[in-house]
Amino acid sequence: MSSHIAANPRQKTDQVILDIADYALKHAIKSAEAYNTARLCLMDTLGCGFEALSYPACTKLMGPIVPGTVVPNGAKVPGTSFQLDPVAAAFNIGCMIRWLDFNDTWLAAEWGHPSDNLGGILAAADYLSRTRVAAGKAPLTMREVLTGMIKAHEIQGVIALENSFNRVGLDHVVLVKVASTAVVTAMLGGTREEVINAVSNAWIDGQSLRTYRHTPNTGSRKSWAAGDATSRAVRLALMALKGEMGYASALTARIWGFYDVLFKGKPFKFTRKYGSYVMENILFKISFPAEFHGQTAAECAVVLHPAVRDRIADIKKVVITTHESAIRIIDKKGVLNNPADRDHCIQYIVAIGLIKGNVVATDYEDDVASDPRVDALRSKMVCVEKKQWTRDYLDSSKRSIANAVQVFFKDGSKTENIAFEYPIGHRRRRKEGVPLLEAKYKTNLARRFPAKQQAAIFDLCNDQKRLESTPVHEFVDLFVI
Numbered sequence: 001m002s003s004h005i006a007a008n009p010r011q012k013t014d015q016v017i018l019d020i021a022d023y024a025l026k027h028a029i030k031s032a033e034a035y036n037t038a039r040l041c042l043m044d045t046l047g048c049g050f051e052a053l054s055y056p057a058c059t060k061l062m063g064p065i066v067p068g069t070v071v072p073n074g075a076k077v078p079g080t081s082f083q084l085d086p087v088a089a090a091f092n093i094g095c096m097i098r099w100l101d102f103n104d105t106w107l108a109a110e111w112g113h114p115s116d117n118l119g120g121i122l123a124a125a126d127y128l129s130r131t132r133v134a135a136g137k138a139p140l141t142m143r144e145v146l147t148g149m150i151k152a153h154e155i156q157g158v159i160a161l162e163n164s165f166n167r168v169g170l171d172h173v174v175l176v177k178v179a180s181t182a183v184v185t186a187m188l189g190g191t192r193e194e195v196i197n198a199v200s201n202a203w204i205d206g207q208s209l210r211t212y213r214h215t216p217n218t219g220s221r222k223s224w225a226a227g228d229a230t231s232r233a234v235r236l237a238l239m240a241l242k243g244e245m246g247y248a249s250a251l252t253a254r255i256w257g258f259y260d261v262l263f264k265g266k267p268f269k270f271t272r273k274y275g276s277y278v279m280e281n282i283l284f285k286i287s288f289p290a291e292f293h294g295q296t297a298a299e300c301a302v303v304l305h306p307a308v309r310d311r312i313a314d315i316k317k318v319v320i321t322t323h324e325s326a327i328r329i330i331d332k333k334g335v336l337n338n339p340a341d342r343d344h345c346i347q348y349i350v351a352i353g354l355i356k357g358n359v360v361a362t363d364y365e366d367d368v369a370s371d372p373r374v375d376a377l378r379s380k381m382v383c384v385e386k387k388q389w390t391r392d393y394l395d396s397s398k399r400s401i402a403n404a405v406q407v408f409f410k411d412g413s414k415t416e417n418i419a420f421e422y423p424i425g426h427r428r429r430r431k432e433g434v435p436l437l438e439a440k441y442k443t444n445l446a447r448r449f450p451a452k453q454q455a456a457i458f459d460l461c462n463d464q465k466r467l468e469s470t471p472v473h474e475f476v477d478l479f480v481i
Contacts, residue, residue: 011253014250014251017200021192024186024195025195029151034150038146038279039467041279043437045103045115047441047445048098048100049096049099050445052099053448055100063080064084069084071085073130074089075124075130076089076480079448086123086126087123087238089123091228091231093118094118094120095224102361103115104282104283105285106278106282107393107399108157109161110160110163112173114153117156118230119227120231124187124234124237142469144187148187150276151182152183153179154275154277158270161272163268165207166329168263171208171225173228174229176229184237194240194241197246200246201236203250208228212225219338281427283427284433286423289364290343290349290359294330296419296421298359301353301359301405302358303418305355305357307407308407308415312377314411315377317382318377318405318408319382319417320403320405321405321417322383322386322404323389323390323393323401325390326346330346333347343364348364351377351378392421401422404417406418438458441458449481
């Protein structure tokens with residue numbers, strides 16, 4: 001009697017994983033625009049975190065896992081006194097920079113916030129710099145952090161161009177995990193095999209469901225999910241460096257791989273190779289802490305505020321003309337249960353802009369939401385898709401995020417139909433936006449640091465050459481409270 005033993009040939013590594021690893025390890029970034037934009041992104045991302053430190057709902061999640069733990073040569077968390085292991089530090093930094101939904105955005109078939117990756121990148125770089133200095137070796141410089149940011153933006157953003165994870169119910173933080181894993185493993189000195197192993201494990205991980213971003217479950221997890229993803233990336237990187245194995249066909253394995261289990265059997269599609277396109281075209285949230293599909297709607301509402309502020313009770317209807325993605329993601333009716341629900345509702349964002357003439361982070365709190373005018377105005381709003389704007393949203397030469405708002409009154413009069421196709425943080429408005437981004441950073445520095453410390457930080461961040469040559473641990477030390 002004989003038994004049949006099924007053949008188990010060694011799998012070829014998935015090309016998608018190979019491409020990510022080779023880009024993270026070998027690709028030289030030559031774009032001066034990308035490095036300059038990465039510097040602005042660094043400023044803006046940290047600034048968003050400093051504003052979030054004013055919110056107890058955020059800070060209660062921060063600090064060491066075991067209270068009182070201090071890690072010698074550990075990574076420091078900017079704006080705090082914490083010095084933690086790099087995994088915990090990555091969560092802390094990632095949590096604070098995403099909390100208020102005010103950091104950068106990338107919109108395509110999938111959307112997300114590539115600066116979420118800074119949590120893992122900065123924590124790993126700071127930890128590595130401190131341990132190197134302690135061993136008498138040279139630290140990393142901020143040039144390497146900016147390079148890591150460019151590459152993480154690119155990995156996350158290029159995959160997102162043609163591949164929609166939200167349509168299969170997965171959250172975009174899967175791309176934060178994958179991008180951070182690749183970049184951090186390479187930064188920590190991983191070999192090609194180790195980067196491949198780490199990235200394959202990132203794809204194999206159980207991925208986050210989007211349910212915490214949508215009715216009826218919208219909640220605060222959407223504010224710490226990216227911190228969780230980037231910290232998990234640091235953990236996977238450290239495991240790979242210790243020799244933990246990878247999985248060659250993590251994506252393509254029949255029945256058990258990512259494609260079959262989580263992506264309806266479809267392989268990823270790509271329309272461009274990895275370079276520096278995403279950082280160069282990143283969208284900054286400069287004026288309003290709101291979901292990015294609603295940024296131009298907020299701008300429209302603020303422009304209309306002078307014409308409607310004394311006539312709120314006389315409004316009959318508000319028409320929001322928009323694009324398909326905005327309707328799918330932030331067109332909400334009914335009760336909004338918490339700040340996380342409100343900052344992802346285009347009607348709420350527009351209502352606040354019309355009533356107050358601005359939209360700030362505290363406008364999502366219960367005391368503002370309890371103003372009866374807000375829900376009354378929301379109930380009079382209708383969202384209408386403009387097909388051309390939907391096409392322009394996906395057009396790689398445009399990447400518009402268009403909205404228009406028009407108010408109709410009970411007496412038959414109406415306002416102008418105010419439209420903005422590109423928000424202030426778009427590449428097409430970069431010249432207009434940079435001074436406002438710098439002002440936003442100064443405001444956020446002032447929330448946390450005394451004047452002399454603010455000036456030293458801003459002066460360094462505003463000097464590309466000096467910033468790039470600064471050792472990472474010395475840069476982070478500037479932000480210690």
